[in-house]
Every structure is written in structure tokens, then in C-alpha cells.
Amino acid sequence: MSTKPKDGTDIAAGLLFMAIAAFFGWQGLGLEMGTSTRMGPGYFPMVLSGLLFLLGAVILVRAFGRPDDEPFGRVAWRGIAFILPAPIFFGLTVRGLGFVPALFITTLIAAQASLRMRPLPALILAVVVTILSTLIFSYGLGLPFRRFGPWLPL
Amino acid sequence: MTLSKLMAGLFAATILTAPAFAQGYPERQITMVVPFSAGGPTDTVARLVAERMSADLGQQIVVQNVGGAGGTLGAGQVAKAEPDGYTVLLHHIGMATSATLYRNLAYDTLNAFEYVGLVTEVPMVVTARADFEPADFPAFVDYVKANADSLTLANAGIGAASHLCGMLLMQALEAPLVTVPYKGTGPAMTDLLGGQVDIMCDQTTNTTQQIKAGTIKAYAVTTPERLPLFPDLPTAAESGFEAMQFGIWHGIYTPKGTAPEVNQRLSQSLQKALADEGVAKAMADLGTAPSSAQDATPEALKAKLEAEIARWKPVIEAAGVYAD
Amino acid sequence: MDLLSNLAMGFGVASSLANLAFCLIGVLLGTLIGVLPGIGATATIAMLLPITFQLEPVSSLIMLAGIYYGAQYGGSTTAILINMPGESSSAVTAIDGYQMARQGRAGTALAVAALGSFFAGSVATFLVAIFAPPLTAIALQFGAAEYFSLMVMGLVMSVALAHGSVLKALAMVVLGLLLGMVGTDVYTGAPRFTMGMTQFADGLNFVAVAVGVFGIAEILRNLEDEHDRQVMTKNITRLFPSREEFRQMIGPVLRGTGVGSVLGILPGGGAILAAFASYTVEKKLSKHPEEFGKGALAGVAGPESANNAGAQTSFIPLLTLGIPANPVMALMIGAMIIQGIVPGPNVVSEQPQLFWGIIASMWIGNLMLVVLNLPLIGLWVKLLTVPYFVLFPIIMAMCSIGVYSVNSNPYDLFAVAFFGLLGYVMSKLRCEPAPLLLGFVLGPLLEENLRRAMILSRGDPTTFVTRPISAGLLVLSLAILVLVFLPQIRKRRDEVFTESDA
Numbered sequence: 001m002s003t004k005p006k007d008g009t010d011i012a013a014g015l016l017f018m019a020i021a022a023f024f025g026w027q028g029l030g031l032e033m034g035t036s037t038r039m040g041p042g043y044f045p046m047v048l049s050g051l052l053f054l055l056g057a058v059i060l061v062r063a064f065g066r067p068d069d070e071p072f073g074r075v076a077w078r079g080i081a082f083i084l085p086a087p088i089f090f091g092l093t094v095r096g097l098g099f100v101p102a103l104f105i106t107t108l109i110a111a112q113a114s115l116r117m118r119p120l121p122a123l124i125l126a127v128v129v130t131i132l133s134t135l136i137f138s139y140g141l142g143l144p145f146r147r148f149g150p151w152l153p154l
Numbered sequence: 155m156t157l158s159k160l161m162a163g164l165f166a167a168t169i170l171t172a173p174a175f176a177q178g179y180p181e182r183q184i185t186m187v188v189p190f191s192a193g194g195p196t197d198t199v200a201r202l203v204a205e206r207m208s209a210d211l212g213q214q215i216v217v218q219n220v221g222g223a224g225g226t227l228g229a230g231q232v233a234k235a236e237p238d239g240y241t242v243l244l245h246h247i248g249m250a251t252s253a254t255l256y257r258n259l260a261y262d263t264l265n266a267f268e269y270v271g272l273v274t275e276v277p278m279v280v281t282a283r284a285d286f287e288p289a290d291f292p293a294f295v296d297y298v299k300a301n302a303d304s305l306t307l308a309n310a311g312i313g314a315a316s317h318l319c320g321m322l323l324m325q326a327l328e329a330p331l332v333t334v335p336y337k338g339t340g341p342a343m344t345d346l347l348g349g350q351v352d353i354m355c356d357q358t359t360n361t362t363q364q365i366k367a368g369t370i371k372a373y374a375v376t377t378p379e380r381l382p383l384f385p386d387l388p389t390a391a392e393s394g395f396e397a398m399q400f401g402i403w404h405g406i407y408t409p410k411g412t413a414p415e416v417n418q419r420l421s422q423s424l425q426k427a428l429a430d431e432g433v434a435k436a437m438a439d440l441g442t443a444p445s446s447a448q449d450a451t452p453e454a455l456k457a458k459l460e461a462e463i464a465r466w467k468p469v470i471e472a473a474g475v476y477a478d
Numbered sequence: 479m480d481l482l483s484n485l486a487m488g489f490g491v492a493s494s495l496a497n498l499a500f501c502l503i504g505v506l507l508g509t510l511i512g513v514l515p516g517i518g519a520t521a522t523i524a525m526l527l528p529i530t531f532q533l534e535p536v537s538s539l540i541m542l543a544g545i546y547y548g549a550q551y552g553g554s555t556t557a558i559l560i561n562m563p564g565e566s567s568s569a570v571t572a573i574d575g576y577q578m579a580r581q582g583r584a585g586t587a588l589a590v591a592a593l594g595s596f597f598a599g600s601v602a603t604f605l606v607a608i609f610a611p612p613l614t615a616i617a618l619q620f621g622a623a624e625y626f627s628l629m630v631m632g633l634v635m636s637v638a639l640a641h642g643s644v645l646k647a648l649a650m651v652v653l654g655l656l657l658g659m660v661g662t663d664v665y666t667g668a669p670r671f672t673m674g675m676t677q678f679a680d681g682l683n684f685v686a687v688a689v690g691v692f693g694i695a696e697i698l699r700n701l702e703d704e705h706d707r708q709v710m711t712k713n714i715t716r717l718f719p720s721r722e723e724f725r726q727m728i729g730p731v732l733r734g735t736g737v738g739s740v741l742g743i744l745p746g747g748g749a750i751l752a753a754f755a756s757y758t759v760e761k762k763l764s765k766h767p768e769e770f771g772k773g774a775l776a777g778v779a780g781p782e783s784a785n786n787a788g789a790q791t792s793f794i795p796l797l798t799l800g801i802p803a804n805p806v807m808a809l810m811i812g813a814m815i816i817q818g819i820v821p822g823p824n825v826v827s828e829q830p831q832l833f834w835g836i837i838a839s840m841w842i843g844n845l846m847l848v849v850l851n852l853p854l855i856g857l858w859v860k861l862l863t864v865p866y867f868v869l870f871p872i873i874m875a876m877c878s879i880g881v882y883s884v885n886s887n888p889y890d891l892f893a894v895a896f897f898g899l900l901g902y903v904m905s906k907l908r909c910e911p912a913p914l915l916l917g918f919v920l921g922p923l924l925e926e927n928l929r930r931a932m933i934l935s936r937g938d939p940t941t942f943v944t945r946p947i948s949a950g951l952l953v954l955s956l957a958i959l960v961l962v963f964l965p966q967i968r969k970r971r972d973e974v975f976t977e978s979d980a
Contacts, residue, residue: 010646013907017649024656027671031663037937041663041670044925048656055649062645072906079701080902083694083874084895090878091891103875110874113701114867125868129875141511141525143883144185144218150236191885219524220886223662223679227887230676255667260676306934312667334933337664337926347799348618350934477667 005067014060021053082113098149099138104130179239179416180213186406187243189228191221195276195359195440199404200244202436203273206427207420215242224313224477226252226259229407233261237411242270242420246404248313250462254470255313255477263463267407270420271450272458273428275401276357276442278319278376280390283349284369291374291388295327298353302329308351310339312477315402318466319355319376321473326395346370357402358383358441376400383441401442403462405455417452425450485607488834492842497540500533501839504541505846508548513555513858516689516877518565521884522549530813536832540839542813547843550789551595551851554782555858558587560873562693566684566919567785570753572692573639573912574770574777581773584862585717588855590727590775591782592848598735598783599844602790605739606797607837613743613791614798620744622930623941627951628744629924632751634955635758636916640771644963647913650904654917655924657682664926677889686890687918689877690897691904691911697870698902717855723775730760730780737780738787743794750919752788753781762961771910790840797833 024045034040086109093102107129111122137143188200197219204215220228225248235241253263280294288294298305307324309317312335324331334351336342339360345351347369355376362383365372374390375381376398390398406424408417427433428444437444448454470476491497507529511522526545530538550565557568558575571591578587605613620628633651640647660671661681672678719727737759738752760780761770770777796807861869881890901911935941943949 009907010643013646013649013904013909016903016907017653020653020656024671031668031670032666035937036939037932039665039929039932041666041668044928045656045659045670048652048659052649052652052656055645055652059643059645059649074702075906076698076701076902079698080899083697083701083870084898086874087878087881087891087894091882091888094882094888103879106878107871107875111867111871113697113870116865116867117871121868122871125871129872133875133879137525137879137883141529142216143525144216144886146185218886221680222885222887223676227676227679231886311664312662332933334930335665336930337922344618344795344799345621348621350621475667477662 005065007063007066007068009068009072010059010063010066014056014058014063017056017059018053019056021049021051021056025049025053078115079113082109082111086110093151094145094149096149096151098147098152099145100130100134100147101149101152103133179419180211182240183213184211184215184239185241186215186217187228187232187241188217188219189221189225189243189245189248191219195357196244196246196404198359198440199274199437202433203244203406203424203427206430206433207423210423210426211419224248224252224255226256230260232407232409233266235409237268237409237413239408239412239416239420241409243267243407244273244404245407247315247318247400247402247462249405249407250459251313251318251466251470252477253463254467255475257476264460266410268410268412268414268417269452269455269459270406270408270417271424271452272445272455273404273406273424273450274437274442274445275403276315276359276440277381277401278315278355278357279361279365279384279387280319280323280353280355280373280376281346281361281365281370282353282373283346283351284371285349286352286371288373291390291393294373295393298327298329298331302327302331305329305331305353306351307331307333308342308346308354309333309335310342310356311335311337312475314339316342316354316356318469319400321469321475322376322398322400323353323355325469325472326390326398362441374398381441383438403458405458407455414452421451481608484830484834485838487830488836488838489842491536491831491835492540492838497537497835497839498842500537500541501544501843502846504530504544505548505843505850508545508550509552509555509847509850509854510548512549512552514552514876514880515556515560515562515693515873516685517880517883518553518563518568518685518688519546519549520565521685521880522552525883527813535814536835538813539810539832539836540843542810543836543840544843544846546789546810547599547786547840547847550786551592551847554591554595554785555588555851557692558591558778559584559858559862560693560869561696562873562877563688566688566750566915567753567781567788569688569692569912569915570639570757570781571778571785573757574772574774576696577771577773578775578778579862583773584859585855586719586723586775587778588858589718589852590723590779592851592855594727594731594734594779594783595786596844596848597731598738598785598787599790599847600841601735602739602742602787603837603841603844606791606794606840607834610794610798613794617743617795618799619947621945622927622934623945623948624951625744626924626927626931627942627948627955628751629920629927631951631955631958632754632916632920633924634958635751635754636913636920639754639757639912639916640910642771642908642910646909650909650911650914651917654914654919655921656917657687657914658918658921659925664922665929675889677887678893681922682893682918683881683884683887683890684919685881685884686893687897688915689881690894690899691901691914693873693877694894694898695901695905695911697873698898699905700866700870717859719775726775727779729763730756730776731783733759733763734780734783734785735787738784738789739791741784742788742791752784754916756780756784758958786844793836793840797836 028042028045031042032040033042086106089109090102090106104126107126111117111125138145138147186200186204188197190196200217204217208215220231225245229245232241232243288297307320309320346354364370372387375387376390378399380389425447428450434444507526508522511517523545530541553565553568554571557563557572558579561572561576563569563572575587636651637644637647660678662669662679734756737756741752760776761767764776881894931941
């Protein structure tokens with residue numbers, strides 16, 4: 001088995017598609033199928049889930065007997081750890097902390113994703129971004145965000 | 155009428171003697187949450203009154219659109235907001251219907267809000283495609299009853315004005331039409347114009363221009379009296395359908411616990427905005443009219459909401475359609 | 479001639495000093511806000527809409543139209559420079575535009591986009607002026623069955639978006655369709671795949687999905703190996719297209735304009751197909767289809783033209799029927815109503831000044847965009863010299879604001895993070911995001927129209943072939959399918975033969 005060529009990337013892709021299809025299929029179980037005249041909410045998703053599962057399976061099968069032509073490469077763990085939480089943090093705090101502090105910290109978090117960003121430049125960047133955005137969006141365009149939210153003792 | 159004017163005067167008098175808190179209010183910008191996306195009919199109503207109210211209050215009212223889930227997301231946000239008078243909600247009839255349409259609402263409709271007042275009530279018109287056979291409303295009733303299972307009724311999605319009116323129409327006529335839901339009024343109206351569907355009952359906001367252009371046919375209005383806009387159009391009640399009396403009413407709410415003085419101040423400001431000629435004209439263009447001074451009060455809105463929840467509960471339960 | 483005098487009146491209205499100024503301000507603001515990453519045309523217009531309320535009706539709508547074009551153009555700029563499309567249409571531009579930028583041809587890509595858009599915009603403006611009423615009559619012939627068949631055609635074309643494995647592209651389309659199902663079912667009100675979160679009752683936010691699978695995934699890819707990341711600006715040769723490149727773009731621009739104009743007229747959302755359709759056409763006609771996805775000029779010129787032509791002609795249903803073809807047009811209707819103009823079929827006859835004024839200002843706005851943007855290209859390209867580790871925190875901040883500003887829904891931001899991760903994993907598995915996005919856009923339309931067509935036909939599936947327009951579209955889809963798969967099958971046979979030879 002191990003001597004035979006196989007495309008590891010496509011195996012993973014096929015399995016992922018099948019897993020997603022299974023998840024949607026499972027979630028859609030509780031939905032009514034209806035009739036073909038009046039299709040229920042579950043009809044179309046179920047057809048799609050089946051189709052996706054099938055496509056995933058074909059991708060999986062065809063991955064065997066063919067070499068992986070491109071290396072998988074590194075994974076941006078640091079990027080995942082800091083980039084993805086940034087919008088989540090903004091969403092969680094923009095109402096409570098207010099626009100200004102939420103944006104400041106969001107920028108600061110995102111800046112940590114790069115090894116080349118030193119603490120001081122990161123701080124300066126966050127300050128500049130926050131000031132400019134507040135001027136543009138809050139004062140300039142009058143977006144209905146609270147600049148400082150109720151969580152702050154102001 | 156004179157009595158109501160007197161009442162309004164009395165309200166104004168009580169406000170003048172209100173405690174210092176209300177005198178100072180508002181000290182900063184007020185956010186008016188509209189639980190629908192920008193540019194829609196509710197948003198339009200909100201921006202109309204917000205502009206005039208801002209002038210009276212001396213502080214800017216900014217409209218914030220918190221769309222989603224038939225208006226329940228925006229309403230839920232205001233329900234949880236601080237009751238300081240700086241977050242208000244402008245919502246329509248959906249405030250009452252979602253109490254039944256959504257079986258697990260994040261807030262208790264009757265106990266999560268304070269009331270400012272009614273803003274406007276938009277009438278509905280029963281319309282059909284331009285080449286629909288019946289000539290007038292009585293003929294329409296007979297025709298629809300006779301051909302119920304082959305006629306289609308469009309609506310703009312569950313909880314939409316056209317959906318509510320459609321339910322009432324089917325119950326009043328005892329005619330189970332084939333309902334065809336759409337995502338929003340735009341596509342539903344397009345298909346009505348193109349003759350792909352037969353009947354739709356929708357707000358004057360959406361139908362007036364099409365009726366005037368003759369691209370769709372109007373049969374009846376749902377108001378107690380005929381509309382000045384369409385003096386030849388009978389009311390549904392004239393043909394004996396008393397139950398088909400309703401409009402898409404809009405009200406302004408504040409979170410539970412907001413000081414009565416603040417609500418009164420907002421209500422007073424709302425009454426002023428509604429008395430404005432520009433507002434009246436803009437609303438007339440949409441086929442509606444500003445609520446009267448006695449309707450633009452906390453008491454009137456509270457009574458309206460309670461009555462409407464009670465009214466729609468059996469209608470929705472009978473139709474067996476829920477939005478959750 | 480009636481048309482000429484009407485157009486003259488329109489230009490008279492639009493070229494008053496005040497209206498020219500509002501048009502310019504609109505175009506400028508639209509470009510500047512739209513160019514911010516993660517802020518597409520819808521978000522830009524929602525942000526800038528209140529500014530226009532204070533103006534006279536004609537001025538207000540002229541400014542709004544200017545904002546719309548500006549935002550669209552700004553959105554294409556971000557799609558090309560940092561692979562971050564804010565609209566479904568610029569997702570197509572991102573495919574080849576971003577690759578061009580990586581090759582140091584960002585200036586060329588931007589210039590081609592600007593010129594193509596201008597040409598398409600000018601032509602489409604005249605189409606609007608001349609054909610608005612008759613075209614509307616045709617558009618009304620489109621019912622649920624026709625839209626379903628049109629969407630099927632869109633899906634078939636989506637496969638051409640992929641430059642790798644067709645199978646994986648198909649799987650991504652289906653995944654996109656499934657993601658499009660998330661939210662409340664239009665027909666029954668049943669929540670689907672929302673995991674009990676009412677915040678997703680109206681479905682996943684398009685901008686969140688697009689920013690996630692394109693932009694965030696790209697940032698993560700760039701962060702994989704910071705030390706030997708190529709600097710995009712080091713091999714910039716020139717900012718403007720060469721004569722040869724000008725010649726190359728003529729065909730795609732003309733075809734894109736045609737495709738976009740036709741699709742834009744359909745009120746049920748034909749315009750979203752415009753860019754995708756044009757890409758498919760160009761890839762099929764090209765002598766070098768293998769260049770597509772790796773920086774093909776035609777892959778930018780065609781879709782950008784189609785996109786702008788579609789944007790222009792989608793004003794037709796708005797102005798002649800009073801019905802919005804897309805969310806942006808819905809915002810325009812809101813603006814009209816606030817101005818005391820209720821849009822409807824009578825706008826043309828009752829408000830000729832307004833109607834023709836807007837049409838004329840469309841053209842003027844497009845001209846301004848070109849004049850404004852060609853000199854700006856140098857500036858945009860300069861932006862690429864900003865070190866990446868400085869750029870991406872700014873991108874994250876802007877897209878957080880942009881996504882949140884549309885509906886004030888924090889869950890949209892959570893979706894950004896989720897789809898960023900999904901997009902990154904998918905790109906590691908060599909699955910491309912564009913087909914997913916097309917599936918996501920088409921999914922709800924496909925399902926809605928299928929179900930509606932079945933209701934309207936009382937469950938008779940032959941409705942799709944007995945209605946002539948629908949049947950024609952299905953035949954066309956079949957033809958495209960054959961065109962797409964034939965080369966693949968032939969290639970496979972060749973492979974088999976070579977293998978057996980060996």
C-alpha cells in the first residue's frame with residue numbers, strides 16, 4: 001500500500017467533502033422532505049448532501065494510484081492563532097467596549113500574527129488605524145456606533 | 155376631536171412640569187434601531203420621523219439597521235439595551251405577530267418594552283394581475299371562491315404584510331388558494347406584473363404606483379373608510395368582510411424601565427414630527443397618513459400592541475405556519 | 479428625434495454645476511470607501527446613503543449612482559490588489575487580477591478594469607436610454623421556470639471558473655449551494671442549518687463568506703512563510719497596458735459588455751451571473767485557456783466589463799418597473815421614497831427630468847471614474863510596497879468594520895473567522911474558492927425558483943421544457959456542458975493512449 005503512489009491532498013479533500021456532506025445530511029434529517037409539487041425545506045439540501053458525498057467519494061477514489069504533485073507546505077499556525085480571533089473579538093466587544101477600544105485591540109491582535117511585527121510599531125499602527133477609522137467612520141460618515149461603550153467606567 | 159386635542163394639551167402640560175431628568179434629556183445622540191435593512195419601507199418611515207424628531211429634541215437621532223429574523227433580532231437588541239432613552243426601536247405590526255410566529259422569542263413582547271407612540275398605519279390593497287377577469291370586488295369574491303384551487307396568491311415571505319393579509323383574505327373568503335412565497339416584495343411584485351401569479355394583497359407603499367399605472371388591478375382596501383388616494387376603491391368591509399380591516403401599523407418603543415418622562419418627551423416630539431407638513435406629504439405619497447396626536451402616545455401604542463397580539467394569535471395558529 | 483431631445487434634457491440636468499459636483503463627490507467617496515478591504519458596494523452605499531438625504535431628489539440620486547459606480551470600482555481595486563472581493567462580481571476579477579498583481583502587472587490589471595468598465599458603462603447607458611421599455615417587457619416573461627433554467631446555466635458555467643480539477647470545482651459548487659441553504663426556509667419558515675442561532679436566520683452574510691474564503695485565506699497563505707515571500711512590486715515594469723495588451727482586451731470587453739447588458743435587465747438577479755458568464759465565454763474562446771487563473775488579461779477585461787454593463791442595465795427594472803434587481807437597487811428605491819418619489823412604471827413619464835438626468839449622470843459618472851482612477855493607479859500600486867505585516871492588520875480592522883456595518887450583527891464577524899479558516903483549509907487542499915462563492919450566491923435562487931416553478935405548474939416537471947425561454951436556456955446549458963467536458967474527456971483518452979504506448 002505504502003509503495004503505491006497516492007495523492008494525499010485529494011484524499012484529505014475527498015474525506016473533508018464527505019464529512020461536510022454527512023454533517024449537512026445529518027442536520028437536514030429533521031427537515032420535512034415534502035412532495036415534488038410542494039417540496040419541503042429538506043428536499044433540496046438532502047439532494048445536495050447526497051451529491052456532495054458522491055463527489056467527495058469520487059475524489060477520494062481517484063486519489064489512489066496517482067502521485068501528489070505539489071507539496072502540502074507549511075501551515076500558518078501563528079496566523080490562524082491571531083488573524084482569526086481578531087474579527088471575533090471585534091464582534092464580541094464592539095457593543096460593550098465601544099468602537100474605539102474594540103478596534104484598537106482588534107488591530108493589535110491581528111498585528112501579532114506576523115513575526116516581523118515588533119511591539120512598538122504594532123502599538124503605533126493600532127493607534128493610527130483607530131484614530132483614522134474613528135474620524136472616517138464615526139465622525140465623517142456618522143455610523144451609529146458608540147465610540148465608548150457601557151463597559152467602560154466613563 | 156376637541157376632547158383629544160384637550161388631552162394632547164394636558165400631556166404637553168404634564169411634560170412642562172416634569173422632573174429635572176426629563177428637562178435635561180436628551181443630552182446626546184439617540185440611536186433608533188430599525189429591525190429591517192436600510193432602504194426598506196420601515197426604514198423609510200423611520201428616517202422620515204427621525205429627521206423631524208431630531209430637530210425638535212435638539213439631538214441627532216441616528217437610524218441603525220439591525221435586520222434579520224423578521225425584525226426579532228433588532229427588537230431583541232433593544233429589549234436588552236440600557237433603559238436610558240438613548241436606544242429606541244421603531245417596529246411595525248411584526249412586533250405583535252412575531253409574538254406568535256416565533257415560538258422561542260428571545261424576549262417577552264409584552265414585558266420587555268415601554269411605549270412611545272404609534273407613527274403611522276399603512277393601508278393594504280387587494281390586487282391581482284392586470285388581466286384578472288373579475289371587474290369589481292364582489293365579482294372577485296365569487297370568482298376566487300369558485301376557482302380557489304387553481305388560483306395563486308403571492309406573498310413576500312412569512313410574517314410579511316402580504317403574508318398576513320393573504321391569511322386574512324383566505325380565511326374571510328374561505329378559499330384555500332395556492333400560496334406562493336417570495337423573498338421580499340420586489341420579486342413577488344415582478345411576478346404579479348408579469349402575470350406569473352394571480353393575486354397579492356400588499357401595502358399601498360408597494361402597490362400605489364403600479365395601480366395608478368394600470369400594471370396591476372386593485373379590488374379593495376382594508377381600511378375602515380375609503381382612501382382619499384383611491385376614492386373609487388371599495389373597502390373590504392363594504393362587501394361584508396369586517397375581519398379584513400387592518401393596516402401595517404408602526405410604533406416606537408423603548409427598553410423596559412425607561413423613565414416615563416423620557417417616553418413622554420419622545421412621544422411629544424413624535425407628535426410634533428407627525429404634525430409636520432413635509433412628513434404628511436411624504437407619507438401621503440406612500441398612500442398612508444401620520445397617526446393622530448392621540449395615537450402617538452404611549453397609552454395608544456400599548457393598547458394597540460395588546461389588541462393586535464390577541465387578534466393575530468388565532469389567525470396564525472389556524473394557518474399553522476410558524477417562522478422559527 | 480425623441481430620444482435625442484430626452485438625452486439632451488438629461489445632460490442639461492446632469493451637467494448643472496451642482497449636479498456635476500455631487501456626481502464627483504459620489505464617485506470619489508464611493509471609490510475611497512469601496513477600496514477599503516471588506517467593504518463592498520452594499521456596505522459603502524449603506525454607509526453613505528444618509529448623506530444624500532439632505533439633497534434635492536435629482537442631486538441625491540445622481541450622487542448615489544456615483545457612489546454605486548465608485549464603490550464597484552473601488553471593490554475591483556481591492557480584489558485585484560489584495561484578493562479581497564466585496565461583491566460576488568469582483569470575486570471573478572480577483573481570480574486573474576490578483577495573479578496579475580502578483581506578477582507585477584497590478585497597474586495593467588487596474589487600467590484594463592477601468593477602461594473596460596468605462597466602455598461597458600457607456601454602451602450600457604445608451605442601451606438603457608434606447609431600449610428600457612421594450613426590454614422590460616421581455617424581462618417580465620421570465621417566471622420561476624426561466625430563472626431556474628438560467629441558474630442551471632450559471633452553475634454549468636461555474637465549472638469553467640476552476641483552473642484545477644473539475645471534480646473539486648464541482649464539489650465546491652455543491653458545498654456553496656449547501657451553504658446558501660443556511661437560514662430560514664422561505665416557504666415554510668423552518669430554520670435550516672442555523673445551529674439554533676437566530677442570528678443566522680437570514681442566511682450567511684455574503685461579505686462574510688467572500689472576505690473569509692478569499693481575503694483571510696490569502697492573508698494566512700502569505701503568513702505561512704514570511705521570509706521568502708516575493709515582493710510584488712519589485713518587477714513592475716509599467717503602469718499602463720502596452721499596445722499589444724490593448725489589442726488583446728478589445729474582444730473580451732466587447733463580449734463582456736454584451737453578456738452583461740443582457741443579464742442585467744432581468745429583475746430576478748441576472749446581473750450576478752454577468753461576470754461569471756463572461757469569464758466562461760472568454761476562457762472558452764481563448765487560444766490559451768491554460769493562462770486563465772494564472773493572470774490572463776481577458777479574465778479581467780471581460781468580467782469587469784460585463785459587471786459594469788450589468789450594473790448599468792440593472793437600473794432598467796428599477797426605473798421602468800420600480801422593482802429593485804439587487805440589494806443596492808433596493809437602497810436606491812429607499813432613497814427615492816425618502817425624496818418623495820415613489821418609483822413605479824410611471825417614473826419615466828411623470829419625472830422625465832429625474833429619469834433622463836440619472837441616465838446622463840451615469841455616463842458622466844463613468845467618465846469621471848476613468849479620469850479619476852487612471853492617475854490613481856500609480857497610488858494604488860504604491861500601496862503594495864507597504865510591508866505586508868503592516869498591511870494585513872489594517873485589512874483586518876477595515877473588514878471588521880465593513881462586515882459589522884451592514885447589519886450590526888456580531889455573528890457576521892464570527893462567520894468571517896469561520897470561513898477564513900475553511901477557505902484556508904480548502905486552499906491547502908487545492909480547492910478554489912470562486913466556484914464555492916458562485917454556488918453560495920446561486921443556491922437560494924436555484925432552490926426558490928425550482929420550488930416555485932413546481933408549485934406554479936402544479937407539480938408538472940415538464941414546465942421547464944414546455945416554456946420556450948426555459949427550454950432554450952437548458953439547451954444552452956447542455957451545450958456549455960459538452961464544450962466544457964469534451965476537452966477533458968479527449969485529454970483523458972489521450973492520456974490513456976500514451977500510457978498504453980509506454
